[in-house]
Amino acid sequence: MPVITSSKSQPSYDVVIVGSGAGGGQMAYTLTLAGLKCVMLEAGRDYDPVRETPMFQRPDQAPLRGVATPDKNFGFFDSTVDGGWQVPGEPYTQASEKKEEQFHWWRPRMLGGRTNHWGRISLRNGPYDFKPRSRDGLGFDWPFTYAEVDPYYTRAEMLVGVYGTNSGMENTPDSPAGVLLPPPKGRIAELVAQKYGKKLGIPFMPIHRAVLTRPLDWQTLPAKLHPNNPFAQRIVQDAMRARAACFWATDCGRGCSIGANYQSTTVHLPPALATGNLDIIANAHAREVLLNSEGKATGVLYVDKTTGKEMRVSGRVVVLAASSGETVRILLNSQGGKGIANSSGLVGKYIMDTVGTSVGGQIPMLENCPPHNEDGAGGGHFYSPWWLYQEQAAGRMDFPRGYHIELGGSRHMPSGGNPVPDDFIQGAYGTKLKEEARRYYGSFVGYSCRGDMIPNENSFCELDPEVKDKWGIPVLRWHWKWSQHELNQVAHARKTFTELIESMGGTVRKPKSNDPLEYIEPGGKVIHEVGGAIMGEDAKRSVCNRWNQTWDVKNLFICDGAPFASNADKNPTLTIMALAWRAGDYLIEEARRGNL
Template sequence: MGFITADAALKSQYDVIVVGSGAGGGQAAYTLAMEGARVLMLEAGRRYDPTTETPMFQTPEQAPLRGWITTDKPFGFYDATVDGGWEVPGEPYVQGSTKASEQFNWWRARMLGGRTNHWGRISLRNGPYDFKPRTRDGLGFDWPISYEELAPYYDKVEMLIGVYGSKEGLENTPDSPDGVLLPAPKPLVSDLLIGRAGGKLGIPMVACHRAVLTEQLDWKRSPARLHPGNAAAQAIIAADMKKRAACFWATPCGRGCSIRANYQSTTVHLPPALETGRLDIVTDAMVREVTLAKNGNASGVIAVDRKTRRDFQVTARAVVLAASALESVRILLNSTPAGLANSSGKLGKYLMDTVGSDLSGQIPLLENIPPHNEDGVAGGHLYSPWWLYKEQLAGKLGFARGYHIEFGGGRHMPELSTAMGLEWLTGGSYGAKFKEDARRYYGSMVYFAGRGEMIPNEHSYCEIDPVIKDKWGIPVLRFHWRWSEHETRQAAHMQKTFAQIIEAMGGRVQGRVETDGSKAIAAGGSIIHEVGGAIMGDNPRDSVVNKWCQAWDVKNLFLADGAPFPSNADKNPTLTIMANAWRVADHILDRMRRKEL
């Protein structure tokens, strides 16, 4: 067992096929393999090993173009994403409208571990309100599960991957039980100033929750809590936890991590799952469709070997799609002429992304401060949870859902952009004066990014384009997208709030504070938090899967990524994807033990 070829996979018998190796696929495969199932994982991208491929200590000037962004590296040369981005050569997608406001940008990563190698590691729990939003304000959909049902799985995921944070007792911002979270890093100087300004405005600033090890995991006690009654699994994960080192503040997390200090599926989920001897992985395997047996159950999948361009078919007792929300939806839409598991007609419907808007400013108090220790986790130490629930419920804000604030500053490693764009402060300078200005303003900038909830709407969906196919001959997705006024007004509120914080710090706002929310809001897909398309529900007439993310129409077909989400809370979705994938995998195991699958 381990990394194998497509030909080898054809000769083996599996309990479960897992399509995708990121947050959902990695978690599902981990849980299934650790608890006794024989699993085949199919990954569309290439094999990737961050322990050998991560540029841990290279500085920007050592990279081409000084590490600057390109089409194939939208987040810079050192970003961990392989063969991915919003544009993937040979793998197009189509827009259903020519209007700029109705475009959807689809991010993909063609690599083992998917986006978990690149992501920001912000790991926030959905709160009780987030699972029942329609009950609260009459809009969108409720989840068929509650926070209480998912809470034990949040606990497990946080203990397994390692999440730092604090307990604050804030509304709809759940605390973790004692012994689950790791200590949060200390705030930076800029964080303290932002926190002081936020306090004046009544905006809470608390420790962020991020999947980075600030100390070694508790390998003595956590294994028994993760896998009660399973001594073999406990021994495997205890040994694996010992191999993960605490962060020593050397490298931006987006590069990956060779010491396994942050969460990536490739460093956290897959190594112990492989150690069980019950997981096989085939990379460069682009799944095109789910196949059906005569009794209507899923028999397996057909995939394309990206290297040989040959199709191959594998079989199993159950199929789990976790290829990322829209890729899983695409596979289902391509599986039968009308779309597999689509008796409700809802497949591809209710796509959502996170509402985004940002603003930066310059703070004179941060100019020319003495050099000091700014060790940190290459991401947010603090953040602001949504704080206006009562005002919003009373109808005082003009939009129905909230946002959290991510912010930062500090004297990070200088790069090409450090001295760019200073004209708004200097009026334009050259030579010795330019160098003086660069030194003066270095470290005095702060930035704010809002991340808010989108309410699902019937105008945001995807379908199969009738003409265009990718280079593997697989029909591609065509996107339709529209923000409602709830989202655009929310984006305008973000802009106003960020400007108030900057001004409360005695700073200057860079650029325009946009009052028109339709101009302030980031394009659909650009925040890379897309979910939905195969939503879960209590009724097969208006949802694609049930509360266990099991297709209503195909009893041995499950989804374990963001596709089943009926809503997209302001909390980043990755932690919820993993918690739900663990819950779904437990359900599959239980059904298999009872011989119902």
Template sequence: MGFVTTRELARDYDVIVVGSGAGGGQTAYTLALEGVKVLMLEAGRHYDFRTETPMFQASHDAPLRGTSTPDKPFGFYDATVDGGWQVPGEPYTQASTNEEQRFDWWRARMLGGRTNHWGRISLRNGPYDFKPHSRDGLGFDWPIGYDDLAPYYDKVEMLVGIYGSNEGLENTPDSPDGCLLPAPAARVGERLIAQRAGKLGIPVVPIHRAVLTAKLDDKRIPALLHPGNARAQALVAQAMRDRAACFWATPCSRGCAIGATYQSPAVHLPPALASGNLDVLCDAMVYEVTTKDGKASGVRFVDRKTGKHIEVKGRAVVLSASACESVRILLNSRTSAYPQGLANSSGKVGKYVMDTVGSDLSGQVPLLENLPPHNEDGAGGSHMYAPWWLYGKQGAGWAEKGLGFPRGYHIELGTGRRMPTAGTGAGLEGFTQGSYGAKFKQDVRRTFGSFVYLSGRGEMIPNDDSFCEIDPTTQDRFGIPVLRFHWQWAEHETRQAAHMQKTFADIVGAMGGKVLDGGPELDGRKAIAPGGSIIHEVGGAIMGADANTSVTNRWGQTWDVPNLFLSDGAPFASNADKNPTLTIMALAWRQADHIVDRFRRKEL
């Protein structure tokens, strides 16, 4: 078992896992360490984070000074391989030419998927987030509650390594002692934001991120994660020893050669591969789940290198290809027995696609000028953030409480003397209107590190106008029908984006700063980021308590096909203001435990 070629595939597997990111990596990890024989199929190429991460290189060392390119939309050094909002030969289409109804779909075509480039913000959903409809009558409740997932949040935090603190805030769950690593010290700009935002009633606290601020406790944690399983404990302990604590060397978006950040290839795959129970095949684009006698019998995929179509068998199938990719597979698995696509008797496959509400604003703060030179690189991202603070104006009767929209957002902060990116100096052209010679050098030294960046990340309520379907005429380069997207932000979200802009401007003003780029933008339709651009899409195969109105049950198990499971963001019944990755992993671990139990009871 290990990395295999198409010729080395076994004739049959216990479980086929499609995808290698947060959901697929966690699923394969849990199953393999429990003795289940697993095949992981990854559509993208093999990726080695230890050899492919450009450590200790400044942007000026890169071609084009590290600026964005078509295949590297986040900059030349971004960890993304062969992925992005556009993938050559693999299109998707829009149902409308209206730019406000555009959905931008990010695909990761590499081992580990999006876990290689994500922001690593790891927030637990709170109790309210699992029962939103019960609170305000909008959207859907999950068929599970916070207590169902809390033990798995604990496990994921201990395995992955999450830094942060417990603050006792409403609907922002604390973690039990021993789960979190120490939070890094706040940067100067973050401390100023916390001071001034606090006077506005906005709490700013340490954020939770998947970065090791200290070595993981390889003696204590493995026994808590895998009680009674000595072999799993030994494999996990070794994998933990192979990871180093962060020493603030390289932006996390590049990947991490020392394993200090969470990437599926650094955390989930090593112990799973070492167990001898996992085969991994890259460049295998799954397009169909095969069925026999009402059950999933395996999958069909295209070898992206040769174009050859191959079928492989399994006792169970887990789709973790990313929310919309898993939807595409289900809809393309159309047969006479399943004319609407697989697991779609409810007609809900593809429905209720959601993304995070996003809006950004930047400012320049004179109080942060002329700081003495010092290293503020930190842990590759935010050390602090502002969790949502206005729950008192939500819930039942929200419309009468003066807020104007029903769901909340958190604020992510960017400050400090970060590594300069492409452009002249620190990107001062828009601020100084251009300066030259000695004056330019003075401007750079004076203002470098005095800019603040505020990003809102809020909850979208699922709606009937945001969904994906199979385009009736367009296929990708392999002949696989592609997705067509319908998208519509509701007034709930556009009003939220306008509130973000006003709040950001208030914070910058409280710091004695100036808002840049003509902001704030108080027209929410202009302030809101396009659908999909935050790369938090979830839904499309929501879980529920009723087979007539949902695609999966509380275990992510499809109602129609009992041995077919979804372990990515597709089953999300709502999209809280918390970033979804930690919840995807917790759900996947819980689901994998359920699959193991079903195997032991010979029910799969």
């Protein structure tokens, strides 16, 4: 079975999966290796990273030197195709005209979804992150502990390959020995930040990213991942051997034709397809989950975008993994707009993003640095986990949740934009200008806050009562509001980054505003949208149970970020994979018992 058109689909499948990113990809992997027949619907086109990734293409080979445009929001070479902040013909609306109350919704329309261009940062939630309400009385607890997810984090790390180190730090879990791949060496701006950060108590250290710093151990990992399943072991072994280790060049955001980093299209989908148990229908824009008279899901109604016709695909189980927003849209539009899985009234509620703000600086000691190659692993090598849990516990902070710091220097490939801000080189031209460019290149640094957002009543999405997309499907309307928790958090981050830059003798690039509401990244801009179908212990106060299974429709599972009951500072992708794997194992067992 392969990537097919809708007319070639089978009369019925075991499982219909909507979405092909981290959640859908993991689900397809887990289920097909266990022998279940699956069909995957992807709203975008088929996409082949091996053939389509611009690996060594240079900016001077691209239109406009590859700078970002409304057609390619993250630059010409970004892997995202047919999507972005706006998708033609598929609008979304805002409930408020105030910009701080708006949500920016990133929607790729391609096989593999956001996993093709994502930052590959793969952090485990810690024990606190699953029980935040028990700690500080805010938000919601998840219906399980860290210990229950721990084995699935380990499996996900072994399958996708994650580099990093074990820090032993509070609420920053270690992986079992031998699971993480070796971290890459520090770049100069990272090592300088580490030295000066230490004086301020900020522990910069190797980050965890899904990039192979050496080939995967294909001889032993498949048996650990799939004990007693020789079929799965053989297929996973082949899939692991097909991935090469990083060759220390090119930005991961372009995707990776050699499979050195994780994207669903190079890691999850090839083995799933190799089982012969997966059909993928591209250009399939899901509209509704179909229910029978007993309230069980029977399949999915979708628009075949190539013909504009409505089609149905049947399955014994339906998995939604379309991204929080899309999953909410499908749930609310089901049963002709009456909605499903919504007896709690919470579908669409508690949408969260990661809290973001950034401070840039210029560091004189990094000027005129001897040229050397810092491409590295195509993304960050270092970060700092949140380091002030004890200060918060002691009541000395004015915000309850943490943030981690991502950092970057600037000795990367100059990519179309002017590498030196105009104010550093006032009046210069000629050879003097080139001297100045060489002097300042690599001396700019940036620090980003990536923080925990607490779910609130004012951040949610619902169906717009009037606006429909080009297929006639009601679209989402977004509501957004930051609470003082997040605003105090970014204020702390800004103060911290300013101190750090100044401690290095550097100058902060002053942002225009001192109002946290102005310098916090707008909702959705970090592209970590989670929530909207949160999980919990109580069917009245949650949409999903502890197995990502909806309370109301037993054979309906949600395996993207929508079931997240909180949004830790840790980037959500690894948790999406771990929970999808866990839910997949449960689904297989329940199906065997005839409970679905």
